[in-house]
Amino acid sequence: MSRDYKKAASGLIKGRVLFDAPMKQFISMKVGGPADSLLFPRSVDELRKVVRYARRKKIPFFILGKGTNLVVRDKGVRGWVINLTQGMKKIQMEGEVVEAEAGLPLQRLVQFSIQKGLTGLEPFFGIPGTVGGGVAMNAGAWGVELKDVLLSITLMKEDGEIVEKPHSRLRFSYRRLILPPSWIILKGRFQLKKGKKEEILERVKSYSEIRKRKQPLDYPSAGSIFKNPKEGPAGKWIEEAGLKGFRVGQAMVSERHANFIINLGKAKAEEVIRLMELVEKKIYEKKGISLEREVKVVGE
Numbered sequence: 001m002s003r004d005y006k007k008a009a010s011g012l013i014k015g016r017v018l019f020d021a022p023m024k025q026f027i028s029m030k031v032g033g034p035a036d037s038l039l040f041p042r043s044v045d046e047l048r049k050v051v052r053y054a055r056r057k058k059i060p061f062f063i064l065g066k067g068t069n070l071v072v073r074d075k076g077v078r079g080w081v082i083n084l085t086q087g088m089k090k091i092q093m094e095g096e097v098v099e100a101e102a103g104l105p106l107q108r109l110v111q112f113s114i115q116k117g118l119t120g121l122e123p124f125f126g127i128p129g130t131v132g133g134g135v136a137m138n139a140g141a142w143g144v145e146l147k148d149v150l151l152s153i154t155l156m157k158e159d160g161e162i163v164e165k166p167h168s169r170l171r172f173s174y175r176r177l178i179l180p181p182s183w184i185i186l187k188g189r190f191q192l193k194k195g196k197k198e199e200i201l202e203r204v205k206s207y208s209e210i211r212k213r214k215q216p217l218d219y220p221s222a223g224s225i226f227k228n229p230k231e232g233p234a235g236k237w238i239e240e241a242g243l244k245g246f247r248v249g250q251a252m253v254s255e256r257h258a259n260f261i262i263n264l265g266k267a268k269a270e271e272v273i274r275l276m277e278l279v280e281k282k283i284y285e286k287k288g289i290s291l292e293r294e295v296k297v298v299g300e
């Protein structure tokens with residue numbers, strides 16, 4: 001991509017634009033090379049300008065939430081990376097419906113609902129990332145997925161047009177909302193219910209305790225690496241195959257939770273990816289199970 005496209009990015013919006021932005025600073029696994037340009041549009045109008053320009057000039061782009069489900073390769077990302085966390089993070093409620101913009105941290109949505117005495121989002125307590133990332137990934141825990149409380153979402157299509165889609169017109173699968181390429185989630189409306197605050201807080205406390213006990217939260221990671229296959233939890237198969245503590249360089253299968261790969265400090269994306277491939281190979285050889293990745297690998 002030529003320098004011209006990089007400059008164009010900063011002329012288009014008032015929001016910040018970073019060039020050759022080190023992606024390891026923007027994702028929870030702390031790996032990855034630079035993105036040509038990292039754009040922080042401050043409003044839907046600015047985002048529309050960016051999307052239309054990218055489409056006209058055929059600049060590839062990618063939406064980054066908080067990067068908690070990503071591995072960015074070591075040579076980084078060509079084209080534009082667009083992040084909505086600087087401007088698009090309003091939240092409001094009407095009755096038992098809460099509406100949150102895509103750039104809002106998912107935990108702010110959860111906290112807001114708890115404060116208002118609304119129940120429905122407790123299982124999501126502790127899942128990092130943004131509202132947009134959560135909806136895109138159909139994030140879930142304890143048998144509940146975001147789709148279960150989602151009423152509708154507002155999207156920007158690849159030509160900048162904005163559409164609202166009710167739940168009935170959306171297609172979800174395990175850890176995924178199926179969208180046409182380049183469509184962007186702008187906000188979600190969540191149907192919650194009035195609940196008893198003490199009971200809500202009690203549920204949150206127990207989910208949070210299990211999370212702290214089971215997950216290696218003191219190391220950089222991208223959460224669960226593999227989707228749970230129909231045969232049972234991926235972590236169970238990885239543990240049974242004796243792979244806890246298995247390492248490639250500074251990337252290691254967590255001793256605490258076998259479906260987490262942790263960065264011991266200076267891991268490269270290449271090490272994380274090689275470790276994922278080795279785990280996949282070993283589980284296939286030992287158990288005949290093909291693990292599918294939950295985490296997304298982007299860049300070159």
Ligand SMILES: Cc1cc2nc3c(=O)[nH]c(=O)nc-3n(C[C@H](O)[C@H](O)[C@H](O)COP(=O)(O)OP(=O)(O)OC[C@H]3O[C@@H](n4cnc5c(N)ncnc54)[C@H](O)[C@@H]3O)c2cc1C
Pocket residue numbers: 028062063064065066067068069070084102126127128129130131132133134135136137138139140141175183184185186215217221222223224296
């Ligand atoms: C410690 C830890 C614990 C975790 N626990 C859980 C868990 O219990 N359950 C669970 O489901 N996940 C879990 N995760 C994974 C991750 O937090 C979720 O998948 C989260 O929803 C990702 O949000 P994000 O904003 O970080 O998205 P990113 O990682 O930035 O992006 C993920 C995908 O969503 C797309 N995307 C992001 N925003 C938008 C948007 N506005 N429009 C269109 N596409 C978009 C991106 O392009 C990318 O393809 C965990 C991760 C960590 C590090």
